[in-house]
Amino acid sequence: LKAGPLAGRRVLVTSGPTHEPIDPVRYIANRSSGAQGTAIARALLGLGADVVFVTGPAEVPPPEGVELVRVESAREMLEAVEAALPVDAAVFAAAVADWRVSSASSSKIKKQAGALPALTFAENPDILATVSQRTAGRPALVVGFAAETDDVEANAAAKRLRKGCDWIVANDVSPATGIMGGTENAVVILSDEGAERWPRMSKELVARRLAERVALALA
Ligand code: C5P
Numbered sequence: 001l002k003a004g005p006l007a008g009r010r011v012l013v014t015s016g017p018t019h020e021p022i023d024p025v026r027y028i029a030n031r032s033s034g035a036q037g038t039a040i041a042r043a044l045l046g047l048g049a050d051v052v053f054v055t056g057p058a059e060v061p062p063p064e065g066v067e068l069v070r071v072e073s074a075r076e077m078l079e080a081v082e083a084a085l086p087v088d089a090a091v092f093a094a095a096v097a098d099w100r101v102s103s104a105s106s107s108k109i110k111k112q113a114g115a116l117p118a119l120t121f122a123e124n125p126d127i128l129a130t131v132s133q134r135t136a137g138r139p140a141l142v143v144g145f146a147a148e149t150d151d152v153e154a155n156a157a158a159k160r161l162r163k164g165c166d167w168i169v170a171n172d173v174s175p176a177t178g179i180m181g182g183t184e185n186a187v188v189i190l191s192d193e194g195a196e197r198w199p200r201m202s203k204e205l206v207a208r209r210l211a212e213r214v215a216l217a218l219a
């Protein structure tokens with residue numbers, strides 16, 4: 001039996017990038033390593049939660065002890081997230097691709113002299129917004145992330161309202177901060193209560209403090 005303030009609580013975490021297929025051997029992706037999402041899942045486990053970890057193809061290995069669901073594309077991630085409901089809280093740390101190739105080829109696209117493939121795109125579902133705006137079975141607490149390069153707080157505050165989540169964890173990913181791909185993070189937590197600015201600290205510590213905040217909110 002688990003002990004801790006989140007014992008008996010089921011929490012969903014999404015993490016990593018998504019891969020959007022072009023054909024059976026090619027895909028479009030992004031540079032998310034999955035580090036922050038993995039740290040959050042580990043911190044939630046540490047507080048006794050049952051964690052459903054829905055991850056795209058991440059660089060860092062998933063934590064042990066989670067209910068692990070591996071997915072590739074954004075649409076698969078949405079399906080896995082909806083299958084994992086109901087949960088008490090959901091933390092959306094994945095870097096979901098905004099677009100997919102609208103008609104991925106079922107066979108490898110052949111290279112042809114003088115001809116370039118023309119890819120067209122379709123918009124992916126917004127998983128955070130979809131879950132936040134559910135009328136039935138919405139988690140009591142929904143947390144999103146916002147990686148911004150300018151007007152961090154204003155953009156993140158607008159994003160929180162647009163998506164309908166409870167909290168947004170906002171950070172400045174301008175190259176000068178060294179946060180993207182680094183081991184530290186400096187975040188602002190936006191909620192109905194306003195903005196809470198945390199000093200720069202390790203991503204592990206951000207994860208632990210966030211997990212504690214989740215435990216307090218569910219208490
Ligand atoms: O709109 P933007 O991508 O900046 O929003 C970031 C937040 O939304 C993150 O929490 C991310 O996990 C979530 N998201 C999502 N599905 C998408 C796009 C973003 O869940 N298709």
